[in-house]
Amino acid sequence: MDRLIHIVLIAFIVSFQQISFAQKNNTASELDEIDKKLNESIYISTNANSFLTGETLLYKIFCIEKSTNIASKYSKIAYLQLVDSNKKTVFVHKLFLENGTANSDYFIPTTLETGNYKLIGYTNWMLNKKAVEYFDLDIYIVNPYKEKSTNIISQKESNPSENITNENISFDLKSKTYSNRDLIHFKITTTSEEFKQGNYSVSVRKADGFLSQKKTNFNDLKTNRNSTTDINNTEFSLPELRGEIISGKISATSAEVKNKKIALSIVGKNNILKLTKTDAEGKFIFNLEKSNSGSNIVVQIIEDNKQDYSIEIDKTKNIDFSNLTFPSLQFNSEFKQNISERLISSQIENAYYSIKKDSILASTDTVPFYNKLSTEFKLDLFTRFPTMEETITEVVKGVVFAKNKNNYSIHVYDYDPNYESELPALIVVDGLIIEDLKELFAYSPKNIHKINVVKGIYYYGAKSFNGIVAFTTKNGDYETKLKGNFILRPELLKPQSKKEYFQPDYANNKNERIPDYRHQLLWLPKVDLNNPESDLKFYASDVSGKYEIILEGFSANGKAVFIKEIIDIKDSNLN
Incomplete structure (x- = not known):
């Protein structure tokens, strides 16, 4: 019975999180009821x-x-x-x-x-x-x-x-x-x-x-x-029931802020990548279920017109x-x-x-978000090539790139040779989503440790992709040159490491x-x-x-x- 009550309560709280995120205020009675259960x-x-x-x-x-x-x-x-x-x-x-x-x-x-x-x-x-x-x-x-x-x-x-x-x-x-x-x-x-x-x-x-x-x-x-259960119903913090919550908001002068895709990356060897969407007010939430003390954190808007937006992370409550x-x-x-x-x-x-x-x-959770679905290419097991173009062509099977003037694209072949999706592939380096592939192809492959490839349509967070190509550097220290109000490198409070x-x-x-x-x-x-x-x-x-x-x-x-x-x-x- 206790386990059933626990499951029902969790479902209730998760439902509350979704409702409260879509509304500015909740009634005091609703919040008091949740407080009694927590x-x-x-x-x-x-x-x-x-x-x-x-x-x-x-x-x-x-x-x-x-x-x-x-x-x-x-x-x-x-x-x-x-x-x-x-x-x-x-x-x-x-x-x-x-x-x-x-x-x-x-x-x-x-x-x-x-x-x-x-x-x-x-x-x-x-x-x-x-x-x-x-x-x-x-x-x-x-x-x-x-x-x-x-x-x-x-x-x-x-x-x-x-x-x-x-x-x-x-x-x-x-x-x-x-x-x-x-x-x-x-x-x-x-x-x-x-x-x-x-x-x-x-x-x-x-x-x-x-x-x-x-x-x-x-x-x-x-x-x-x-x-007493006297809850402040005008400004409250969400209970962190599934892990660490990182929240924020996007804004734009004239563009729509609803249903915009946001990515959070903790860049490193033991990296984390999360995708979510904004609500009607441009707010978003990321929930990190596992502890990660990495300091290289990047939050970015994943949209074609991302230059029209600014992004900010919520400050901690005083x-x-x-x-x-x-x-x-x-x-x-x-x-x-x-x-x-x-x-x-x-x-x-x-x-x-x-x-x-x-x-x-060290963290024991080293499985990437795509789990064990990938084919792995450790570059030291192959002939090393001086450019990323040659490396992808000669080493990474099932992946091809195209170049149109100065713009690059990467395509992952499907398991079914008779089917090819028009969706783009998800390109990731040390957990960081790369949309402008020019900087990836300018990166020296001698710094790359391995490349993992996932074929087929892949649904992750709020977006779907035609396969995944994940690059892992030797030191887990990839730094993007991308700049703008649509990308943020926040200084967040890191969880304490176990000793x-x-x-x-x-x-x-x-x-x-x-x-x-x-x-x-x-x-x-x-x-x-x-x-x-x-x-x-x-x-x-x-x-x-x-x-x-x-x-x-x-x-x-x-x-x-x-x-x-x-x-x-x-x-x-x-x-």
Whole structure:
């Protein structure tokens, strides 16, 4: 029944998107009904609440149903901002959600002042309240290179060595005392299927004793969550239910703006190509189902009279932070020693960044939009020719070109020798549609890695073609020389890339001679408790002291979980 309700709701929302795009306004009751069904909220888990310049803020976002805390099935995109005490945005991250969660990080630069900050989390739909909804979390940043004494209060927090337990889930530690660079391993145990199927993050970090995390329950945190469904029905953001939404509008002095074809290309080796049509007002929407962090983005009008049009991309919605309040920064004299120790540690760790850097995970979605329908010609397997004309003629079977004065055209033969369509072929280079073929034929084929050919009538987006000829360059860096108001290279917010965080390996004396001054020993944004045999393993660093092992998240039924246990790492030279 839940799956049926989910399908019906999705159909309803997609229908709503189409209707709302064709109209300027929707009734408040219609929008309120949708808001009741989406019912989303955001929760953010971090590796710490206080950071120094040179350290890394690690975080995980949970998109949950507001009333139950169960992972939301609806929005596929979440946003995170860091806002300073002047209520100005430091950065914005866009994240693709998987099963309602996503994670990323932010390196604290020297440009930030010492002070209080807020992490703000939201989805597009949460911005539609007249009193905007978002999640906010206090973050403290200390920049020892820029002195700032305001808002400093001599106040120490509660004892960081206090463990926090939960009767349903716990850590199974073989020992609570270790030496530098010891291998530490433990299990997370639970007999409850509900907690076994939960969604959690694990952090192991040196306790600072003054600004350590105090979160014990999602409901205890300050959350800007309205209890009413008061939707702004004059200007609202579409819920991103299938992926990232990129929208815009075309305009013209006298030409018709309805049903005009628009193409979006993310140019590169792992490229994306989307086609759509404008509505009666010249508006258009692209929906990107997969994450792509490419920066070479081109949006263009695909029409014979495209010179008659101008194109623009919608700007992101500004959030009203006027209601944000910032607590006073809380330190005391003992914290100076903590700052000095952490500052030295971060400097040493950053000096060895090239050896210890995290790995950006490559996208596994490398199938082009035409899927596996094509015949592929890798040019290195053939004799290389100096011109594009010779390359197409001698290498690419089933494709011919014609030249009329300075104008070129490309034709793809159909599977049926008795049928030839008058439709043009779709010509693509690194995901970019090329209509003026003069620049393609002036391009050196030595830079081309492969050519893929699809025969037959091909329907894609709002247009049909007589076959496809897709060129892929060696570096995925094709740049068109086309200019005009009909083509745009917008600077859009890119989704965050997935990472695998660095972990040293001291087995067989590997990395033995490299200094290890990590205060963050482990960060696992996704923990799988389904395998009862799996241990969490990591190595202690050269920094002695008390470390907090924290597990945070939600059970499968939405129960908030926060457990903490303290381990002690001793100086191995004193043993």
